[in-house]
Amino acid sequence: MTAFVLVSGPFTGGWVWQEVAERLRESGAEVCAATLSAEPGTDLETHIADVARLIDGVAAPDVVLVGHDYGIHPVLGAADRRPERVVRVVYLDAGMPQDGDAALALVPDPTVTDRAGDDGLVPPPTGAEWGRWGSTAGLTAAALERLDRLAVPQPSGTLTQPLRLTGSPFDRPTTGVLCTANGSGIGMVEMLVASGPPQFRVLADPRIGFFELDTGHWPMLSAPAALADVLLLAAADEGHRLTAPAHPGTFLLDVPERPRERKGRLDLHLPDAEGPRPAVLFVHGGPVSPDQRPTPRDSSTFLGYARHVAGLGAVGATVDHRLYGLADYPRAAGDVAEAVDLLRADPRVDEDRIALWFFSGGGLLSAPWLATPPAWLRCVALTYPVLAPPLDWRGVHPRFHPAEAVAAASSPPIVLTRAGLEHRVFAGTVEEFLTAAGKAGAEVDLVDVPHARHGFETIDHTEETRDAVDRAARRVLGRLAAG
CATH class of the missing domain: 3.40.50.1820 (Alpha/Beta hydrolase fold, catalytic domain)
Structure with missing residues (x-):
């Protein structure tokens, strides 16, 4: 049996996964939706420890970690600390942090910590402000009201403390789930692999698969059934695979060197x-x-x-x-x-x-x-x-x-x-x-x-x-x- 540990982005908690978790459990999977620490003084290492404790408490031997938005940072940290338990990491509309990266450099709103209070807590967005974090396409008025009502402050230390990893984030099977209404899709990733910076070439590894969801940045609220289906397929090692370019690094014209x-x-x-x-x-x-x-x-x-x-x-x-x-x-x-x-x-x-x-x-x-x-x-x-x-x-x-x-x-x-x-x-x-x-x-x-x-x-x-x-x-x- 596979277990899913679901970790959402900032200001949210386990409640955001309610409909997705229900569908995964109906399929026979064990599910744990994380609500991370939100007290003053909390940093990224605290959140990594939160996720590691959840992994330790799961009965199933194989754990799939799902990280949404900022959540990919504690997910990668916990996978690095529990490599024997984590069989797959799923990036859900998330960036690609490496060792030494702080979330603040990768989250959609890099000015977020400027709004922290004296206690170091960043107040959550409300209403249209959620659009700073990603497309709200597909969210009903009720879903947006739910975000407003249940959101909690985010400790600024979770966004500023660098992620520390002992190995590559891609040392294990990986899945990327891209929300196309938020601007990214498989075509964009293929372009990055073919012609982008060299660090994207790793995404052509056959252990990495991709899915698209035609919705905005919060698919757990806007498309929970489709997201649950994708997560089950990811756990089964399904997904679109990319291929490396045929002519990597070779200019198409034969031009002689010049002084x-x-x-x-x-x-x-x-x-x-x-x-x-x-x-x-x-x-x-x-x-x-x-x-x-x-x-x-x-x-x-x-x-x-x-x-x-x-x-x-x-x-x-x-x-x-x-x-x-x-x-x-x-x-x-x-x-x-x-x-x-x-x-x-x-x-x-x-x-x-x-x-x-x-x-x-x-x-x-x-x-x-x-x-x-x-x-x-x-x-x-x-x-x-x-x-x-x-x-x-x-x-x-x-x-x-x-x-x-x-x-x-x-x-x-x-x-x-x-x-x-x-x-x-x-x-x-x-x-x-x-x-x-x-x-x-x-x-x-x-x-x-x-x-x-x-x-x-x-x-x-x-x-x-x-x-x-x-x-x-x-x-x-x-x-x-x-x-």
Whole structure:
């Protein structure tokens, strides 16, 4: 017999699982729904001990731990301390914390501890404030009233104390349950595995399965029957499996190395041509891990783009900016601005002919340049970009919204490469951007790649994608040469 230990997110308790627990018990499973300590002074280790005690009290030999939202932190800590009992961990609309991560860096509302009282307790949300923590899609008025009525304060120490693990969170069978109305789905995870930061490659492990629920962030209240069914399937080792990309880390064009110089966070790939040359600064996406190796400017994608542009006669520049989390866009924007100043100050660069080329989540960093472009900015290029903060990117500063910034009539020419197989959430932000650009009369040159995925440079090696990269580069350089 399998036992389920259910651990919910902040401000809630075992009551939130009532309907799910009833259905699981009807199937013959043993169920324990956790109500974690909420007294002043409680920290993450207290909650880990709470979950470990529940595991110790379960009669069944095999325990499936389910962590929702913040609940994945004490779940992973308890699984690390009771490895012989825990046969599976289920991430229910939760982040992917690692050893050393505090929940505050991963929860949907990173400002939550600012509201803590003198006792260190954070008051629970009420009414529409629950939307800060995730989509309330599917919740009835009665369910929202229930959240308001039964919610309790959350000790701030549970959110600020780092998680400590002795091994990998994925050392055991794992299931991810994604709530699509909250912005994530299997397609998004597939994209991250194929073209995102290297830490996501672990999700292609055959021991990891995925399910989707077409509801918001609280499926235990909005879709309890469907969630119970999914948990039973997860315990039976069902679920969608991902596959690793066919061409990991290999740039789709065969481009020779160019002379390369490093200036702090900035790299310059130099052309053969003499005299000040126009330059293209490539701005990577994210968020990325600060421990990612190689860093973006040393990855095959950005080495490839910079070398290709240098081979065409311009300076190809790359920057490692510090977009490590959704709240880091202001810091990353400062890093990009600093790199631009270094680039324009180099005597081999024509300071009046600069293009900025943004990728993926780095697309949001284009907003300030689109809103108030300097005279030397001859082109803004965007490749499979995110051009408005998705619903679940609540930590993004509001000024990083290119779909609003492009409404400025002075926006420079734009070269936008659009992947036909883009994730629907990201594709939606591009359509929002194009609509706004059209109303503003902005000049947008589209490079469509119908059969390409997000990050296609290293996963889709076709004539179509090779042509798209070369076409986009030549159009950007054409803008630099014009006028």
